[in-house]
Amino acid sequence: MRAFRAGLLAGCLLVAACPPVDAEPGPSSHDVKQARQTARERSKRLSRTTAKLATAHSRLERLAAEVERLVEAYNGEMVRLRQAEQNHQQARARLAAAAAEVERARQAVTLLATESNGGLGSLGPVVGMLLDQGGTDGFLHRASVLGHLSGERAAVLGRMRDAQEVAAILRIHADSAYAAQQAASERARLAKIAAERAVAGQRRATRELTARKKTLQRRVDAARTRADLLARRREAALAGLVAGGSAMGDVAANWALTQLGKSYVWAAAGPETYDCSGLTMRAWEKVGVRLDHWTGTQWTSGPHVPLDQLRRGDLLFFAHVTGDPATIHHVGIYVGRGQMVHAPQTGDVVRVASIWRGDLVGATRPAP
Incomplete structure (x- = not known):
């Protein structure tokens, strides 16, 4: 009977000293070591990313300077475009005034021709000559012919010819101003595209780098926390086993x-x-x-x-x-x-x- 009681007591002590097989076990030393290794690897990746981030920040500073240059280039092109538009508008206004002067002179010539026996009469060849678009020799010939006309008639015809000459010159100026405006508009368009692309690239690069660093930082923090707590949990589990269970x-x-x-x-x-x-x-x-x-x-x-x-x-x-x-x-x-x-x-x-x-x-x- 005493032997039975001794055996029963030993069995009870054994059960008390050993936890149930389904009790929550503590993490193994391998688990703790592996968690710490994971934390170290993630820390290394974070360090590399941080270094890249520093390099990228330097690149972003250069990019920011380039963005500013492109934005200011666009601003300059817009100023030049507005000036070109203003020049074109002024040239068109001067051309319109010259065209109106030509029309008034033509009407005066028409009236003069009507008064000369109901038609151009002897003025017909002269008017045709005035409308001629010849070169310098033609101009000298026209000046000679006008010199043989009466003073009033010569003045009327001369005014029409002068108006035509001025209108021709101003038409060339207006065409040139229009071409300058178109060129300025195209430069402004291209400058705007370049500035917009640079700004978008700057924002995208900054956003991607910042997001990458935040993600890695969270992962490192989680890994370090897990490694530390697994170590604590193992210590607690080992202490719990010694005390007879958690x-x-x-x-x-x-x-x-x-x-x-x-x-x-x-x-x-x-x-x-x-x-x-x-x-x-x-x-x-x-x-x-x-x-x-x-x-x-x-x-x-x-x-x-x-x-x-x-x-x-x-x-x-x-x-x-x-x-x-x-x-x-x-x-x-x-x-x-x-x-x-x-x-x-x-x-x-x-x-x-x-x-x-x-x-x-x-x-x-x-x-x-």
């Missing part, structure tokens, strides 16, 4: 740490995505404690705990009005050393953060 809160906290990096999704409760109360609900579910998927009832799921007496696994609540639990909007699970695991918000992932926030209301220790 408490319920430790198991809940340790499980929450395994969910790091998973995306926040509103109203989700795992296994790949979570919101804040979905994560804490699943964590305590691992030790058989049922919680609602709602911060309102999770707040009342057990006794409230003073913040200086927190244990791993305790739930931490945050509210819009810290004196009014009815305004609670967020919950996390305490993992020790002033840190909690939580699912923060849309666009973020499950991660570790300090519990010390301005909207901290208090803590609850869920009870079976």
Whole structure:
């Protein structure tokens, strides 16, 4: 009988010393080593990207200077275009005035011809000669002919010829001004395109580099956090084995740490995505404690705990009005050393953060 009792006592001691086979195991040393290696590799990538970013910033400064040059070139072309447009308008106005003067002179010639025996009469060859577009020799001949006409007639015909000469010169000027305007317009168009492309390229390069660095920084932070917490979790697990097993809160906290990096999704409760109360609900579910998927009832799921007496696994609540639990909007699970695991918000992932926030209301220790 004594031998039976001794055997039974030894068996009980063995069971007490060894955790159940389905208990939550701590991470292995290999897990911790691998997590730290991941953090180092991501840090190296971040360093390389940071170096590239510094080089890119230098390039962006040169690009900014080039953008300014192109923008100012466009501004200059616009000034020249406005001047060319003004010159063209003035040339057109002068040409219109000259054309009107030619018309008035032509009417005077027509009247003169009508008065000469009801037609051009002897003035016919002279008018035809005046309308001739010949060169210098023709001009000398016309001047000679006009000299043989009476003073009044010569003056009328001379005025028409002078008006025609002026109109011809101004037409050339107007055509030249129009060509200058068209050339200025094309230069302004090309300068605008170049400036717009440069500005767009500058903005795109800045945006891409900034986004790349932010992404890598988040990944590095997550890797470092995971490596540190796996090390802490292993220490806690090893200590728990020595003490005869982890408490319920430790198991809940340790499980929450395994969910790091998973995306926040509103109203989700795992296994790949979570919101804040979905994560804490699943964590305590691992030790058989049922919680609602709602911060309102999770707040009342057990006794409230003073913040200086927190244990791993305790739930931490945050509210819009810290004196009014009815305004609670967020919950996390305490993992020790002033840190909690939580699912923060849309666009973020499950991660570790300090519990010390301005909207901290208090803590609850869920009870079976």
